[in-house]
Every structure is written in structure tokens, then in C-alpha cells.
Amino acid sequence: MSAPYALIPIHLDVLFCASHQPTAEPRINFDRLPYFDGQLDRNTAVPYLGEEIQSIPFRNDQVGLKKGLHLHWHLPEALTRSQAQPMLYFREMKKALPEEEAAKVWDWLTKKEWIYPLIDGKLAGILIDPPQFRAALPEAAKELRSLEKIRELFLPRNTQFPPVPNRWIIVKRREGAPAPEKVV
Numbered sequence: 001m002s003a004p005y006a007l008i009p010i011h012l013d014v015l016f017c018a019s020h021q022p023t024a025e026p027r028i029n030f031d032r033l034p035y036f037d038g039q040l041d042r043n044t045a046v047p048y049l050g051e052e053i054q055s056i057p058f059r060n061d062q063v064g065l066k067k068g069l070h071l072h073w074h075l076p077e078a079l080t081r082s083q084a085q086p087m088l089y090f091r092e093m094k095k096a097l098p099e100e101e102a103a104k105v106w107d108w109l110t111k112k113e114w115i116y117p118l119i120d121g122k123l124a125g126i127l128i129d130p131p132q133f134r135a136a137l138p139e140a141a142k143e144l145r146s147l148e149k150i151r152e153l154f155l156p157r158n159t160q161f162p163p164v165p166n167r168w169i170i171v172k173r174r175e176g177a178p179a180p181e182k183v184v
Contacts, residue, residue, distance in 0.1 A: 008079065013072040021065045025055045086126040088115055088153055096149050108144055126154060 032053045034043045046052050074080075088109075093102040106124075109115045114133070115124035128136070133154045140147050 010073050015070045017065050025061050025063045088124045088126050090122050097146050
């Protein structure tokens with residue numbers, strides 16, 4: 001069996017420059033971020049902040065495109081945004097229902113296309129939105145009495161993040177050199 005592949009269309013722009021072409025500076029210059037070039041640390045005094053790599057308006061840095069081919073590509077819009085797919089674990093259903101009944105409900109939900117099994121018998125993606133689930137629940141409960149017990153499993157879950165400080169001290173350590181500190 002071969003590995004699964006995903007073919008993703010990309011948009012590609014190509015620009016050929018026969019000679020050096022002066023251009024406007026890019027809005028964000030990633031070359032200003034700290035990096036290691038294989039021999040030396042570069043831009044060590046620059047913190048990893050967006051404002052440090054943004055261009056300064058109306059500054060003329062004499063940037064340009066060198067002679068040759070320049071490629072610019074980007075992904076389709078749908079792939080540049082993250083999406084969260086709610087999941088339903090069979091073990092959660094077994095906690096709410098007896099195992100035989102949980103298996104019956106799991107099969108019923110799959111047959112009705114409310115869930116899509118991802119890992120056979122263990123994990124499924126929830127295909128029905130919570131409002132749709134609530135609207136369909138009274139009629140479905142006639143068919144399957146235990147459905148009301150697992151209603152909470154279909155509700156969106158909020159992630160609780162711990163409180164974090166809004167100030168950070170960044171210390172960059174380097175052997176034999178003083179450690180510069182920055183408050184961010």
C-alpha cells in the first residue's frame with residue numbers, strides 16, 4: 001500500500017528580470033530576524049517581534065530584485081486559515097453509557113451521518129453543528145433514548161488557558177559573551 005498524498009493547487013507568479021530592478025521595500029523583512037548562518041549568529045540584538053521586522057514607511061533602502069527569475073507562490077485561501085473539527089471519542093461515550101449501548105449509539109450516529117469515523121471505533125469527527133443537534137434531538141430521542149445522555153459530548157468545548165503575564169524578560173545566552181536582556 002502506498003502512502004496517501006494530497007495534491008494542493010498553488011498560485012505561482014514568476015517574474016524574469018534581465019537586469020537589477022529597483023523596487024519598494026517589502027512590508028516585512030524576515031532577514032532582520034535573528035538566525036544562525038552556520039558560522040555566526042546574525043541579528044542577535046533583535047527580539048522576535050513583528051514591529052522589529054516591519055519596514056519603516058518612506059525610508060529608501062535601495063532595495064531591488066537581482067537579475068534572474070523570481071518566484072512568488074501562495075496557497076489557496078482555504079488553506080491559509082486554521083479550522084477546528086470537533087471530535088467525539090468512543091471512550092467518552094462509554095463513560096456516559098453502558099458499552100453495548102454506546103456501540104449501538106455510535107453505529108446509529110454513523111448511519112445518520114452525524115459523525116464520521118476517523119479511527120475505526122475509537123475517534124470520529126462531529127459533522128452536525130450543536131444547533132442542528134439540539135433541533136434534531138427530540139425526534140432522534142424517540143428512536144434512541146440514550147441520545148439525551150450524550151448531548152454534552154456534542155457541545156463545543158472551550159479551552160481554558162492559564163493566565164500569563166503581559167511582560168516578558170527575554171535573555172539570550174551565549175558562551176563567553178554578556179547576556180543581553182530585553183523586556184517585551
